[in-house]
Amino acid sequence: MVRKYIVLITDLGEGSPFPGIMKGVIKSISPEAEIIDLSHQVRPYQVEEASFLLMCNYKYFPQGTILVTVVDPEVGGKRKIVLVKTKNYFFLAPDNGILSWVLKKEKPEKIIEVKNEKYFLKPVSNTFQGRDIFAPVVGWLAKGEKIKNFGPKIDKIKKIPFPEVVHQNNRWIGKIIYIDHFGNLVSNFAQEEFSKLLEQNFSLRIKNKIFSRLSSSYSEVKKGEPCLLWDSFGFLEIALREDNLAQQWRIKPGEKVILEIKRESAKGP
Amino acid sequence: MVRKYIVLITDLGEGSPFPGIMKGVIKSISPEAEIIDLSHQVRPYQVEEASFLLMCNYKYFPQGTILVTVVDPEVGGKRKIVLVKTKNYFFLAPDNGILSWVLKKEKPEKIIEVKNEKYFLKPVSNTFQGRDIFAPVVGWLAKGEKIKNFGPKIDKIKKIPFPEVVHQNNRWIGKIIYIDHFGNLVSNFAQEEFSKLLEQNFSLRIKNKIFSRLSSSYSEVKKGEPCLLWDSFGFLEIALREDNLAQQWRIKPGEKVILEIKRESAKGP
Amino acid sequence: MVRKYIVLITDLGEGSPFPGIMKGVIKSISPEAEIIDLSHQVRPYQVEEASFLLMCNYKYFPQGTILVTVVDPEVGGKRKIVLVKTKNYFFLAPDNGILSWVLKKEKPEKIIEVKNEKYFLKPVSNTFQGRDIFAPVVGWLAKGEKIKNFGPKIDKIKKIPFPEVVHQNNRWIGKIIYIDHFGNLVSNFAQEEFSKLLEQNFSLRIKNKIFSRLSSSYSEVKKGEPCLLWDSFGFLEIALREDNLAQQWRIKPGEKVILEIKRESAKGP
Structure with missing residues (x-):
């Protein structure tokens, strides 16, 4: 090497x-x-x-x-x-x-x-x-x-626990673990673990805001509107198109993110 | 290459x-x-x-x-x-x-x-x-x-218009297009286009401040005083010597800059 | 070279x-x-x-x-x-x-x-x-x-005086000359000049805070507590462990630092 x-x-x-x-x-x-x-x-x-x-x-x-x-x-x-x-x-x-x-x-x-x-x-x-x-x-x-x-x-190094999403009473409780330069929020919902689950009907809540669909890029929503997508680090991200969500919604690392799957109604074709 | x-x-x-x-x-x-x-x-x-x-x-x-x-x-x-x-x-x-x-x-x-x-x-x-x-x-x-x-x-790329200075009723109406790290204001008056004109008697206004002479360097004015000069990008710049004009005068990109030439009295020899 | x-x-x-x-x-x-x-x-x-x-x-x-x-x-x-x-x-x-x-x-x-x-x-x-x-x-x-x-x-370059510590009425009067990215305060007390003196009983004051001992590293004090130590530039530094002292105590470069040696009682063995 x-x-x-x-x-x-x-x-x-x-x-x-x-x-x-x-x-x-x-x-x-x-x-x-x-x-x-x-x-x-x-x-x-x-x-x-x-x-x-x-x-x-x-x-x-x-x-x-x-x-x-x-x-x-x-x-x-x-x-x-x-x-x-x-x-x-x-x-x-x-x-x-x-x-x-x-x-x-x-x-x-x-x-x-x-x-x-x-x-x-x-x-x-x-x-x-x-x-x-x-x-x-x-x-x-x-x-x-x-x-x-x-x-x-x-033999070994010191270990600290990764802040995993917690599954509790049919809800997944995660949090914001990183905020990038654009004010986009990166959560601890990992794509490799949750991408299947989010193909179902879901509701994801942060503060008093609720998301129920994934976007595939920022440009799917209008300027200033919020969207939910898989980010480039491999985690679920919440962003405002062309605006700073962390500033606008006053969110800091550690903010709770709660996911619920609506099992009663399957996602439409 | x-x-x-x-x-x-x-x-x-x-x-x-x-x-x-x-x-x-x-x-x-x-x-x-x-x-x-x-x-x-x-x-x-x-x-x-x-x-x-x-x-x-x-x-x-x-x-x-x-x-x-x-x-x-x-x-x-x-x-x-x-x-x-x-x-x-x-x-x-x-x-x-x-x-x-x-x-x-x-x-x-x-x-x-x-x-x-x-x-x-x-x-x-x-x-x-x-x-x-x-x-x-x-x-x-x-x-x-x-x-x-x-x-x-x-064949071609997408084009966006350059924010040109507008000539209207004997006045040239420009604006601030860039603010540098020092808080100096860069306008859209290009040196190659306006340097001749500014050899005449002129009055240039931004907010309620009026300039009527060009400096050749910051050090021509006293500390804290404003000056008007051709900057290193080739545009007309407004600066405070050793101070941050954008902060002091609360100016943001987009602020209007209005130039008038005083045709009645020619510049002295 | x-x-x-x-x-x-x-x-x-x-x-x-x-x-x-x-x-x-x-x-x-x-x-x-x-x-x-x-x-x-x-x-x-x-x-x-x-x-x-x-x-x-x-x-x-x-x-x-x-x-x-x-x-x-x-x-x-x-x-x-x-x-x-x-x-x-x-x-x-x-x-x-x-x-x-x-x-x-x-x-x-x-x-x-x-x-x-x-x-x-x-x-x-x-x-x-x-x-x-x-x-x-x-x-x-x-x-x-x-x-x-x-x-x-x-033959020579222009000289500006280094802001030396002043000795006056049995006190040494210095000041903060640099604040680093962590909000740690660097004073003008140079280690090569003052390290011997600070082996005696001393009292060092900045604003209304008084220090009477040197630490050898930040980790000698508890999180959020202040400490006094020789920094990596070779000067006396005042810091909060894992916090921003300049922000917490609202201190800017130029703030006075006053050192007194308590000559009556020698430091214990």
Whole structure:
């Protein structure tokens, strides 16, 4: 696997100097590396948001890419840092659960606890280890260093639960887990799990709004009108055509979404 | 023409994951490609804003650059996607008029309707074709694929009118068409058309403010004072020195700008 | 020194088209150049903020990097543009004092006043010389042009004073000089100067809040609680764990920070 591609997913801030500093450290070690920003605008300290972006999007990067996730509320504390090799990718992240969702999709072949200080920038600060640990480690990794050199092999990473839809009293209770740049709401109803169910007559409620049909694209409804569709991440999305639904309806991540199937009347031909 | 440079102009959001995903897809196909972000912060769905940025700035990129514009309110609908070759550049965009202003400056040599699904990422989503169509097509194009392979030749693209200044009752009525990061206002008075006229005595009004002289740089006026000058895009700009005029005067794109020439008294020697 | 790396520090705006335009100009001249954004989100016209970022972070970039700082309130006016060579780096900036802090750390070996118009983009605008002067000059420099070709050697650059902590009546009076993306406050108490002093019993006050101990990392305090620590820039930082202190306490750059050493009682063993 060619290792030159590095993808950064952080909460360090678009426009903040921190991502650029990490790139300086990486390129100082590995001049051939090519760095792609997936996002530096994960909401500060939101491990789940970074996990979601990583899980949905890692597969669009070239084989051999090193995906580095720095959303690290315990920076400088006792959490480990882990490097995981899968069949197609490398993942480097604090061991705070951030890799647990993506590694359900990409089976880990080897997990290393990164602790060989030889590869760190000294002195290691306790506030910006993106610069002092993550960047130099990924620089050396991209340069071809063997992963066993970064530290001991370990058996498992920390896991955090995916916010699954709950089935209760004939209703499915989900929630909004991501709001995109356009104000579109992404729920936790996964297409692979719910697409069959939504071919029946259904009613889906968020706040006091009710949806009973799926659109196949935004352009099926009129400007300013709401629609429900499968989004590009593979989840059920609620959007206003050419408007910002999250702002207009004042919805934040965590808002409940309730699905009911109307079993009495079958869908018409 | 070397085809390795790709410029992205989108409303996908600075800090959103979407531009990074497109880059992953492009680099997976064309490892030699170099991608430059012109802006991902076009206001959502504002086709005219993207058209303006493209028209003013395409010429600063190397010959052979592929300029990809993804501001696509009808994504997933019936609009076409077009690939245009000019003498110096390639342009890829939804056929919603977004290329009509730039193609007055760069004569199209060949227009292709992009429809050969062989080059698309499958399944093609109806919500993020930046990832599923634009990115892989530009990847293959950068890799050297012949443009005729992407689809049939067509004769013309959709056109939208440029917001020209209107001449009426001895007055020229224009408007603000772009507000930059500093809060400077860019009007539709083009330097090549109006520079002669503004050598006469004139009065230019926006809201209740009147200007009667041109400055040659911001530093000709005092801090916090307004000035009128030809900007770097080639249009008449109104600015506050070292302050944000759009915020201070609460002005938005679309605000009227009225020019009158005082013919009675000629400008002094 | 390999000259291919170029770092941009500007107030041109993340998401604005201006940095991308500069990159187009640079790559048109020097296809081998690699450009890293340190920040385009310096607050508009804030020369001191750019100076601070440059001073703290230049050293993380590869030897030979050309660091270009475009925060230029006098653009188009009479200020000079200077190119400075040090042992390890090149610096290009308006001569408005922006280089004076970093050049205390990196001794200038040669200072050139950039005025050879042969290397400028014509016509040179008076509003965006990042595009018309800085970008093409750095492009030619990265391509290997001798620095003496850009203009005459001069003896010194303009200097602006660093906002030093003031010692007065047994108190040290400092201030907040930078607020980062997380809302953490960076003061002007430098670690190399004050770390010994803060090993004694002390009291540090900002607004009506008092600190009397240093933490070694954010994770030493509970979520939402304030802490005081040496930050990754080498200065004393005040932060809320996993929250935005600047927003919560409504603090802006310039806020006073007052340190007193309690000499009566020595710190316990």
